[in-house]
Amino acid sequence: MSAVIKSRLHDAITVFGRFLRQAGCRIGTGEIMSAIEASSKINLSNREDFRHALKACFITNYKMIPLFDQLFDLYWRNPDRIENVSDILRKLHESRLNQAELASMKDQVKELYNKRVEGFKENNNNKDSEKKQFDVFLYSPQEILRKKRFDTYTNEEYEEAKKFISLWKWKFGERKLRRLKKGRTPYRLNIRDTIRKNIFPAQDFIELDWKDRKTKQRPLVVLTDISGSMDHYSRILLHFIFTLHSINKHLEAFTFGTRLSRITYYLRKKDANDALELINESVKDWSGGTKIGETLETFNRIWARRVLSGGAVVLIISDGWDTGNIELLTKETDRLHRSCHRLIWLNPNLGYEEFKPLTQGLHAILPHVDNFLPIHNLDSLIDLVNILSNLDKRSTFKALA
Numbered sequence: 001m002s003a004v005i006k007s008r009l010h011d012a013i014t015v016f017g018r019f020l021r022q023a024g025c026r027i028g029t030g031e032i033m034s035a036i037e038a039s040s041k042i043n044l045s046n047r048e049d050f051r052h053a054l055k056a057c058f059i060t061n062y063k064m065i066p067l068f069d070q071l072f073d074l075y076w077r078n079p080d081r082i083e084n085v086s087d088i089l090r091k092l093h094e095s096r097l098n099q100a101e102l103a104s105m106k107d108q109v110k111e112l113y114n115k116r117v118e119g120f121k122e123n124n125n126n127k128d129s130e131k132k133q134f135d136v137f138l139y140s141p142q143e144i145l146r147k148k149r150f151d152t153y154t155n156e157e158y159e160e161a162k163k164f165i166s167l168w169k170w171k172f173g174e175r176k177l178r179r180l181k182k183g184r185t186p187y188r189l190n191i192r193d194t195i196r197k198n199i200f201p202a203q204d205f206i207e208l209d210w211k212d213r214k215t216k217q218r219p220l221v222v223l224t225d226i227s228g229s230m231d232h233y234s235r236i237l238l239h240f241i242f243t244l245h246s247i248n249k250h251l252e253a254f255t256f257g258t259r260l261s262r263i264t265y266y267l268r269k270k271d272a273n274d275a276l277e278l279i280n281e282s283v284k285d286w287s288g289g290t291k292i293g294e295t296l297e298t299f300n301r302i303w304a305r306r307v308l309s310g311g312a313v314v315l316i317i318s319d320g321w322d323t324g325n326i327e328l329l330t331k332e333t334d335r336l337h338r339s340c341h342r343l344i345w346l347n348p349n350l351g352y353e354e355f356k357p358l359t360q361g362l363h364a365i366l367p368h369v370d371n372f373l374p375i376h377n378l379d380s381l382i383d384l385v386n387i388l389s390n391l392d393k394r395s396t397f398k399a400l401a
Helices: 002-021 029-039 045-056 063-076 078-090 099-122 126-137 141-147 155-167 192-196 228-247 266-269 271-282 292-306 326-339 358-369 376-391
Strands: 174-183 211-217 220-225 251-256 260-262 313-315 342-345 371-373
Touching: 002 045, 002 063, 002 260, 002 376, 029 045, 045 063, 141 155, 141 376, 155 228, 155 376, 211 271, 228 251, 228 266, 228 271, 228 313, 251 266, 251 292, 260 292, 266 271, 292 326, 326 342, 326 358, 342 358, 342 376, 371 376
Parallel strands: 220 251, 220 313, 313 342, 342 371
Antiparallel strands: 174 211, 251 260
8 A cells, every 4th residue: 555545544534533532432542543544454346354353342331332433334345425424423412512513523534535536536547456445445436336237237336246255255154073182172071081191190281182083174055046037147257266266176167047057167277267168168158048947957867966965055047037847846845955955046036126936937936945045246245155154054045035
C-alpha cells in the first residue's frame, strides 16, 4: 500500500474514532493509534476482518456493539447514507449529543469523503493499483458485487467476480474419523504413553497422555446443470467449482443437460481458463434441454459407488426445469439421497423473493433433499461454504419447501 493510501486510511480511521466518541464510546488517542496499527496487520480486502479489527480496538463495552455495527456500515459502506446517523445517535444517546455536534460530525464525514474522492480521481490514471486498495475501505464496490445477481453481471463484473472467487479464503470443515492420533484434547486416555511417562515420575502428580480422533475433509460431489436456462450461471459456477477443487482434492464434478459428463480430470489444470476451455470442448450438451431424472439414473448406476464413499456430500446445481420423466426423477433423487451423507439442492431462482417452487420437477425433488438453498450471487457461495464447513457440528439445516 502506498504512502498516500496509508495516509488517507489513517485519516479515515481517526475521523471514525472521533465519530464513535461523539456517539458515546470511550475512545482516546491510544485506541485510535491501536486501530491504525491493526489496519496494517490485516488484509484490507476482507471487509469483515477490517470490521472486527476496529471493533476490537474501539469497543470495550458489549452494549456499544450494535451502535458500532450501524455506524461502521454507514461510514465505510455508503457515505451518502450519513444523513441517517443523526436519527440513530438521537435515539441511542440523545442526552449526550446536541444538534450542533451532530451536524458537525456529519459535515466532517462528508468533507473527508469528498476530499478522498477528489484526491483519488486526480491520481486515477497513474495509480490503478491504488484504486483497488482505496475502494476496499472507501465504499467497498466489492460488497456491491457480492450482492449482485450473476445473471445481471457485465463482462467487467464477471471478471471481477472470477478474481474474487480465486482470492477468497474458502475453508472446509473436516469430519472426525474413528481412528485415533496423539492429541491434547482429553477424548481418550493414551494408556501406553501415560505409563511410559510415569515409570520414573519427576513430580508428585501423574502426567496424563491423550488420544484424539483423526480428521479428514469430507468428499464433495457436484452436479451442475448447463442447460439453456442456466446459461447465466453455469460458467461462473464452474469457475467456483474449479477453485473448490484446488482446496478439496476429494471433489468430483459432473455437468448435465441431456446427458451426464464427468469433468473432474479437467479441474486438475493449474489455470482456470485452460480448464474451462477444455470443459467447453469436451461437453457437448451446452445450452440444451434438461433431463434431470435420466441424468441421476446414469449417475446412480455408474458413478455412485465410485464417488460416494466416505460420507460424501452431493450438491446439485439446477433451476429444476425438467423435461424428462417426473416419476424417474422422484425415484432417482430418493435413491441418491439414501446413498450420500447429505444432499443439497442449489437453485439460483431461490434468490428471488417472489420465487415459489411450483414446477413438477421441484415438487418431486424437495421431499428428498436435506437443504434447498439459493446460489445466485457471491454471498450465496460464501454461505454455502460456511454450511459445508459446519456440517459435522451439531446444527440443523432444514430444506425450504
